[in-house]
Amino acid sequence: MKEALLNWYDKNKKPMPWRLNVDPYRIWISEVMLQQTQVTTVIPYYEKWMYQFPSVDMLAQADIEDVLKLWEGLGYYQRAHNIKKTAEIIINELEGDFPSNETLKALPGIGEYIYSAIMSIAFNAPTPVIDGNVKRVGSRFWEQQFISARDIKDLRIRLEEQISKKRAGCFNQAMMDLGREICKPINPECSQCPISSNCQSFQNKTIKLYPYKPKKKKIPLFDVVVGYIEDQNKRFIITKRPDEKMLGGLWELPGGKREKGESLRQGLTRELKEELDIGIAIQLKLGMVEHAYSHMKIKLHAYKCKIDNGTIKQRACQDLKWITKKDINKYSFPTANHKLFKKIGEC
Numbered sequence: 001m002k003e004a005l006l007n008w009y010d011k012n013k014k015p016m017p018w019r020l021n022v023d024p025y026r027i028w029i030s031e032v033m034l035q036q037t038q039v040t041t042v043i044p045y046y047e048k049w050m051y052q053f054p055s056v057d058m059l060a061q062a063d064i065e066d067v068l069k070l071w072e073g074l075g076y077y078q079r080a081h082n083i084k085k086t087a088e089i090i091i092n093e094l095e096g097d098f099p100s101n102e103t104l105k106a107l108p109g110i111g112e113y114i115y116s117a118i119m120s121i122a123f124n125a126p127t128p129v130i131d132g133n134v135k136r137v138g139s140r141f142w143e144q145q146f147i148s149a150r151d152i153k154d155l156r157i158r159l160e161e162q163i164s165k166k167r168a169g170c171f172n173q174a175m176m177d178l179g180r181e182i183c184k185p186i187n188p189e190c191s192q193c194p195i196s197s198n199c200q201s202f203q204n205k206t207i208k209l210y211p212y213k214p215k216k217k218k219i220p221l222f223d224v225v226v227g228y229i230e231d232q233n234k235r236f237i238i239t240k241r242p243d244e245k246m247l248g249g250l251w252e253l254p255g256g257k258r259e260k261g262e263s264l265r266q267g268l269t270r271e272l273k274e275e276l277d278i279g280i281a282i283q284l285k286l287g288m289v290e291h292a293y294s295h296m297k298i299k300l301h302a303y304k305c306k307i308d309n310g311t312i313k314q315r316a317c318q319d320l321k322w323i324t325k326k327d328i329n330k331y332s333f334p335t336a337n338h339k340l341f342k343k344i345g346e347c
């Protein structure tokens with residue numbers, strides 16, 4: 001398997017900005033960005049990142065606000081917080097040496113996948129990576145379902161037997177590329193596949209059975225309502241989400257989920273009382289946008305309002321600022337808020 005796979009990789013390897021060299025820092029950042037995100041989306045983010053933070057040292061010294069701003073739109077923001085923490089540990093506690101052993105596993109955000117990717121690509125350690133693409137190729141190649149933790153352990157053992165000891169990183173990248181380019185979820189291009197002669201599901205015509213696809217759970221839909229609270233100088237309030245929450249460290253218009261039985265206006269009034277301890281006078285609806293996360297969908301409604309009573313207290317946010325529309329690009333916001341700003345700008 002490995003010779004055919006590596007020959008195919010040598011001829012078909014796509015030029016990617018993280019493939020210019022095997023610097024562990026560059027490999028690390030690319031692999032974290034590539035988790036849950038497509039290659040074409042990652043490339044411009046990666047290039048901007050490397051321009052602004054070309055080394056672990058520069059990243060460790062950076063302000064988290066700048067890190068989040070560069071990450072804005074990539075999602076799963078905990079990844080950015082973890083990258084920053086890990087860079088600080090490498091510089092402040094490990095004397096700037098990027099770990100090339102088990103120490104790496106103990107760093108924030110370095111799970112089995114990232115560990116294996118860095119170790120194999122940067123240090124040529126025979127540690128197989130297992131992502132969705134590799135699982136699909138493995139499942140079809142061996143005619144096995146790899147679902148439970150025990151199955152994954154079995155897959156890892158099989159891959160350890162196959163992985164090239166001389167070119168471990170290339171083997172891993174070849175498996176991932178094969179899954180992405182050839183052994184696709186639907187209509188795999190088996191006639192182009194370098195390992196088809198040993199692929200059991202291809203030989204037995206059982207490809208459609210592998211891998212097993214569990215039925216998709218219905219994704220819940222929530223109404224979220226936010227306030228565009230303006231003062232006489234056309235400034236409006238933005239609040240910062242707590243670091244440990246979803247979209248942690250990002251800024252947003254204050255508000256929250258509408259509860260059962262509430263109208264949108266009631267929900268907004270309650271949320272702003274809970275979050276900022278203020279009573280509001282709602283003036284008009286500015287618009288609504290829809291946004292899908294991996295685990296939920298939201299309808300995000302915005303109302304223009306003014307403070308009617310009370311003095312602002314930051315009860316459920318990390319920070320608060322009054323800004324004008326021209327300041328929006330200085331802060332990191334979730335994509336749904338940007339969609340809303342676009343709509344509000346049109347009003």
Ligand code: SF4
Pocket residue numbers: 137140141182183184188189190193194195196197199200201202207
């Ligand atoms: S032969 Fe087809 S099913 Fe088997 S690994 Fe190749 S592309 Fe996937």
